[in-house]
Amino acid sequence: MSKDRLIIFDTTLRDGEQSPGASMTRDEKVRIAKMLEKMGVDVIEAGFAIASVGDFESVRAVADAVKNSTVCSLARTGAEDIDRAAEALRSAESGRIHTFIATSPIHMEYKLRMAPDNVVERAVAAVKHARNLVADVEFSCEDASRSEYDFMCRIIEQVIDAGARTINLPDTVGYGEPGEYGEMVSRLMNAIPNADKAVFSVHCHNDLGLAVANSLSAVMHGARQVECTINGLGERAGNASLEELVMAVRTRADIFPVEVSVDATQIVPTSRLVSSITGFPVQPNKAIVGANAFAHESGIHQDGVLKYRETYEIMRAEDVGWNANKLVLGKHSGRAAFKARLEELGISLDNQAALNLAFTRFKELADKKHEIFDEDLQALMSDVQPEESDVKYRFIGLEAVSKTGLKPRADIELAVDNTPQQASAEGDGPVDAAFKATEMLVNSGANLLLYSVNAITSGTDSQGEVQVRLEKDGTIVNGNGADTDIIIASVKAYLDALNLLEAGVLKAHPQRGI
Ligand SMILES: CC(=O)SCCNC(=O)CCNC(=O)[C@H](O)C(C)(C)COP(=O)(O)OP(=O)(O)OC[C@H]1O[C@@H](n2cnc3c(N)ncnc32)[C@H](O)[C@@H]1OP(=O)(O)O
Ligand SMILES: CC(C)C(=O)C(=O)O
Known part of the structure; x- marks a missing residue:
């Protein structure tokens, strides 16, 4: 059975950029847009052209640079916003104006301070105006999940008649619950007489951690566009994450009635690019793109x-x-x-x-x-590796004391020929003290030619690797020791070198001498 196509609408450059601290320059937006295009994202919302000269220039630069994805600009319902969006999109191979107005009672009364009839008028006028400038117009009922059902039916029917070809039902404040939100989508699609003339879309926020679940529920109920962002970036708790939506639909192809045309192998490189540009790290346990995801x-x-x-x-x-x-x-x-x-x-x-x-x-x-x-x-x-049971000197334990104003001291316990022995010594530092204590027990007469310490891996819990080079009667050996405690690593390296000297290493292990 052939499946419907799910349109992937990426808004990393617009809603993603609304994350406090995630502002991007024009050139950064172009780099991300090129990656999104390479990934095969269907629509790239590049910005909100009226917001600033910089945002206008960004939309324009993305429209210039991207040829295989639709490039979109957001616009309020005012003519000035829409003209600015159209101007920024002029060079786009395929350009979309995305106009929106809030439809919930709380937004209409307290934010817009507009009567519902007035909101409908503004929406219809905006869509008509946008359609005179571009063929592809999307209309969003901002705060749809808190809007009244009958009012949405009314406004959506009229904006579709006015020429909107995508109807977006944002869960602007992340209030939706998957069952209820999905049902809202299918109810509207079934009730609005001209619904078949538009693609229904969702745009979910993650305030309750439900953005992806709500989007997927909407898809199961008929939505055929999802708006999302890389790494789930976006206003407040973010938007539905692109990588999770794409991989959910792909991985559970057995239940989702849609397919996406995204090249998913571009997901991790794009996630890294977005993270490095915005400075927002990806949490290690983030699905798909977190360092621990696999x-x-x-x-x-x-x-x-x-x-x-x-x-x-x-x-x-x-x-x-x-x-x-x-x-x-x-x-x-x-x-x-x-x-x-x-x-x-x-x-x-x-x-x-x-x-x-x-x-x-x-x-x-x-x-x-x-x-x-x-x-x-x-x-x-x-x-x-060395023959553990044959070695003459074996490390048992160590206590090193290093305190400001006091001479460093080390108490050491070694097995010499399998007999535990202890010694204490002071030194210029704790390593020097430990070596002196060791010498009190082994009395090797060897000369220390080199002592070097490397942190093997990063982090304060990393192992230290110590190399000690000893010389005795013309024989030179390198001993190695590793431990998270650098003094213990030093004594292990020292004993390793002593054991090599003892074993006449140049004959037995020529590769370990120099
Ligand atoms: C849910 C969303 O994500 S919507 C997108 C949110 N994104 C942004 O706001 C980022 C870009 N925004 C901006 O740069 C600025 O807010 C601008 C340039 C758009 C507007 O700036 P200002 O003119 O100074 O207005 P301000 O931001 O203070 O207030 C918004 C105005 O737009 C009005 N408005 C809000 N939505 C709409 C709409 N869809 N259609 C028409 N007017 C709207 C508000 O009622 C308010 O009008 P008022 O000043 O008459 O009270
Ligand atoms: C403008 C719309 C799509 C939006 O960003 C929202 O409602 O969250």
């Missing part, structure tokens, strides 16, 4: 996704413009994801015991750190 940290989910992606994913990350889904390693992860990531990094573990040992170390680290990155794993594994 990320799995839980072991059971990761195991499921590795076995069969659809166990925990209803969409493919690639289909909306991500490179791939993500298995994030953290404290909730299991062996399946851990092993898979190690294999991707070219690290293979010979047997289950080696995997278990490495996994235990990984969990210890994950308890201290939110997310384990590839670099963390590489450091962790380089720590695990």
Whole structure:
């Protein structure tokens, strides 16, 4: 059965820009409009031409730049607004004037201070005037969801007769509830005698978090245009988000009687562009475009996704413009994801015991750190690889005290040949103190040639990786250690180097010397 087309009307550049702090320059609007055009959005509302010279210029620049989408300007019902919109759209390949007036009793009485008859007159005059300037005219009953049904029937019938080809029923203040709002759309469409001459549209705000639900309900009840924005940007709590609407209709094609012609792989790049231009970050758990939308940290989910992606994913990350889904390693992860990531990094573990040992170390680290990155794993594994049971020096514990006005001190506990031993020393800093305490126990006589620290990943909970270069009797070795505690990482690196010296590393592990 063939499906109706759902017109995607993007208003990121108009209602999206009404988010306090989201103003965009003309050139920024053109960049976003080009992306929307590439995505295949049907209508781009580029601004409100009468609002300012800058907005007029933006609408004009978008009309110049965009050829494959209809470009639209908002206008109140006054002739001056409509003339300004038409002027800004003059170069558009396909231009639309979107005129509106509030139809709810509260708006008519307190804001417009107009009698309902007067509102009807203004609306009809506006549509007629706009139709003399462009062929494509949309009319919105602002605050439709709080408007009286009979009054809407009356005004809509007359504006359709006057030439409006799209009738928009905005839930301006986000008051609608999906069942009631959807029913309003179908009731109007059924009752208005000339309704078949127009496309019915919805424009929902998110004050109760229902913008997408209301829009989708309206679609189920006959609406064939949805007005929306990238990332759900928009006045107050925002508008219905384009990405959610498009992917809901696509993913639940089994229930929605419509199809959209948008190239969804452009969604994530466009979302990023809008976010970087407006400075409005996308929350990580935002549907479709949030950083976590296709990320799995839980072991059971990761195991499921590795076995069969659809166990925990209803969409493919690639289909909306991500490179791939993500298995994030953290404290909730299991062996399946851990092993898979190690294999991707070219690290293979010979047997289950080696995997278990490495996994235990990984969990210890994950308890201290939110997310384990590839670099963390590489450091962790380089720590695990040497023959654990053979090493002479093993780190057990450390307490380092560093206090303003006091000399730093370290109390250290090591296993030397499997026998626990303790020592304390003061130093120029806590690392120096820890190394001195270590030397009290190992008495290596090695020279410290280099000490370097790197934060492996970003964030104050990142692992520090320390490299220590020691020389003894002409043999030079590099030891590495990693830990979220930089003093512990330093002692681990120091002990790693001592163990390499002890093992005569240049013969046994030539790649680890220099
Ligand atoms: C629901 C929506 O999102 S509607 C779009 C909202 N967007 C914006 O308002 C952004 C751009 N707006 C602006 O730059 C300015 O408000 C302008 C340029 C449009 C108008 O500025 P001003 O002339 O200074 O008027 P102001 O904003 O103070 O008040 C709005 C006026 O428009 C009137 N008005 C509101 N809607 C309509 C309408 N659809 N048709 C006719 N007049 C309207 C109001 O009654 C008020 O008239 P009044 O001054 O006679 O009382
Ligand atoms: C002008 C209309 C479409 C609007 O933005 C609203 O009612 O929210």
